Amino acid sequence: MPMQKKKFQSGEGARYVTRRAALNKLQLSLKDFRTLCIIKGIYPREPAHRRRAQRGKSGIHILYLKKDILFLLHEPMIWKLRDLQVHLNRLRRAKGMHQKDMIKRYANTIPRVAIDHVVKERYPTFIDALRDMDDALTLCCLFATFPKLKSIPPNLIALCRRLTVEFMHVCIAARALRKVFISIKGIYFQVEIKGQTITWVIPHNYPHEPQKKQEVDFYTMATFADFYSTALGFVNFRLYHNLNLYYPPRLGSYNAERLEEEILEENETSDRVAALNLPLQKTAEDVEDPADAELDLDTFAMDGDESKAEEARKEYEKVRKLKKLFEGLKVFLNREVPREPLVFALRCFGAQVSWDETTFPEGATFPETDETITHQIVDRPDLEKQYISRYYIQPQWVFDCVNARELISVEKYFIGTPLPPHLSPFTVEYRTQRYVPPEEKALTDPSVIVNKDQELLDEISDNDIEDIEDDKKESEDETMDADDEDLDEFDGEMTEEQLAEIKRKKMKVESGTPEVINKGKLRREHNQMKLLKEKMIQKKYRNLYKSMKSGRMKREKEIKLLKYKRRIHERTSVENKRAEIRARRAQAATLM
């Protein structure tokens, strides 16, 4: 008799293990197992056939791949975790027995579970690590705002704060910021480092609101924050060294007195670093500044796709300009303005920033009375004392400038004026055919200038309005007549040329004539080709194509109509204004 095959010895039943089985295999408590899984990046899985994977058991168990658990088995950290457990047991016992010296000894010698190697293991290359920084930064920024909580180790909060500030510093040094978006949730920042875009959220600067414990598992999140903070630390180290900066950041002016202050300071992050306002000290002197760094892009494309290469070149040029966007500006922040995000956004593009010393004691470089200040950022309806030499603008100007990649005119952002809408830079334009009002166009493409009423008044004569109304009819007529006209023109030209040729001698260098492109004919040919192509469409796609075409036509019509309406609206408004002016003048004349 052959060996009987047992059930679930192979296949899906053998591939999965329940969490309980995993705990037994690893000889860990559930708490430790959770920590280990989060740090090592092992997550539960859903099998294709749950009944089979659970070896015939009903219900829903949390399942892990057996391979993953075997992988965890090889982790040297497990031994550390077991040691830690023993140590904590001893500490607990000492506490219970009121042995003061023992408590002190055990509390001071809690073994440290190092996870450096796990960071390297999970992110084999630096780029991998950068790709995963989105979550890390969001979580660290969030933890940095927390007060001391029972379920979060106290040094973690300080560490998160330190690391996020350091990361911001490196972004400033590398001029890496690309996009900013102020949402009601928080402020979104997007930086580009080594070709990777990293997006994260900074919560608004408000006091901590106690979280509901039933919503979020604090212990789990603290473990995540623990891992991510370690990863972020090593990323920071590498970024600093790539830019030739000292890693525990050193600020430009470093002398004995400062050192003394820093040592005496209780906080792990010194306020001077957190001010984000002083340049970092470099390890080497004659290094190229990332703002001035230039790249020689090839003028010819490798794959022959020239349009793409051209696009890339344009993008690069834009980014190069963006890096120096605020260069030469001297900005003063009023005290009601959120300091940190604004300083970060301004300094990332080379502006000089200062603020009221009473709001944040360290790092303010010049006082409000400085006459060389070009912009003062204000977020209140009115200000008593104003200097003539500077613009008083609202904070949205900074963020809109960054998103538009150009210095927007400040008029719309003056103190007290209602602001234009703050658009999200993260939107993906999915509908290509829609009416884009000129204001919106101007937001994305600064080259388009919205016609102002005054200009219109100057430009347009009275007759123009009628002309525009006729425009549409004309364009329609054109399409109809185009064919006949073109044919006639063409024939005429041909005969002239022939005549000239007959007149001339045969062996002679002729003067070049510009090639005449018959646009009408070309269009006609193109249309014919299109019709032929349409005929080739398969029967099953024909209806789809028809609906697509009709939709396109409809959208075009809508756009045209909206444009037309807009024009009429503009005209009427101009007319009204003009009438007003006339009336005023007439009044003045009568008075005279």
Add this chain to the structure above:
Amino acid sequence: MKTKKRGGRRLKRDWRRKIDVTDVDTYLEGKRLEERIGDPFSQKKDEELFHIDTSGKKQKFKKKSLNAPLKCLSSLESTSAIPPLAKRSVKKYKKNNKKDDDFDKSIKPLKKAIVKKKEAKELNKILKTKVKTLQLKENSTKDLFDKDLWTSYREPGQRKDKLIKNVIKWLPSEVLNHNAKVLPKLSNKKMSHPSQTTCKAEDMKCPHPGLSYNPTIEDHVSLLANIAKKETELIKHEAHMNRVTQNLFKQVSKDKHEQMIIEELTEGLPGFTDDTVKEVNEDTSEFKAINPPATRDNQKTIKKRKIQRRLRNEERQRMNAKIEKKKVSDLYRLRYIREELDELENTTNKKKLKRLQKRQINNISTRRLGTNKFTESLDAFALPKDLKGTLRETEPQGNIFKDCFESLQKRNILSVGKKQLKIHKKKVQAFMDPAFKVTPDMLAKYSV
């Protein structure tokens, strides 16, 4: 040499008794003494022992330093010229003792700035304590990022590891297997991290444009419309659930329910029900069993049976004829069967493909990892009246922490747990010392 003694040669002790080794011993003893004290005087040269005094001055005796060992201890000192084999109990001093010196060096610039020595000393003291506490803190925290993880440069400690790796590279597998038993380190291959594709949902990356603190009207309206759509769906679902579960059952008031129960329980008990009505019923109705026994009265007649039999036979014949007919037609159909089979295969393949595609889509989307299903909570939003249009007046909405947590759940990283509505505290049982118990007698005693 003395004369030989007679004796046995069998055992070791016989041999010992036989040979006299005193001369050898004395010689060796002399040799050892020589080693300890040095060469004998007889072998030393005159210059080593004496020196010629040419100056004629009296030599001054040096004052014994206080550090010199006491005379009484001289007997304990070893006079042997042989150095001791090894010091057994030597206390190893840790290098940490150097720390203080280093620290003093590092704070030199501070000393310069401060003029008074006294102040300097005091400050030094304070600084030292501060630094110590800071160092302690640093040791406890694990924020030491002092190496580049992603360089090819290797640390001094990594050398061995690399060597093993290199060796493994070129050794044939049989040799490795053989040596693995001897050198356990060789077999310690590193496992590669299992690749795990998490869900592709990246909701953290793209905030809705309507979430802006100062959005355009269209964006804001679209955001609100999205949320309203979700909300109406939720309401609809809830209504459906109510209809299907709660509304299916009749709702009865409490009193009526009790009455019904009493009625049910007292059914048929004398004194609770109206007997008169029952009696009337009994009188009118005839007794009838549920399954009455078969009687000869309603037996089938022979004619009826015959008819039934004929019908049955006819039916069977018809069926047989049909089967025969089908057989013939199948013969003609043979050539089509192949096509049918192909079609069947085609459909099954298509189904298979569809199933695979579905599975792939499922892999990308959120999956069910535990008992509880993931339900996405509504996005944050601000009503038009809350949008003030300035940064100063905007009220933050939503909870980023919760979003983080939910995004992890959405990406299949965390399993959805049960919402902890109560915090379970351990029940501590309190005992009272019997000595402290208050009894009524005591109360009476103290006249309370």
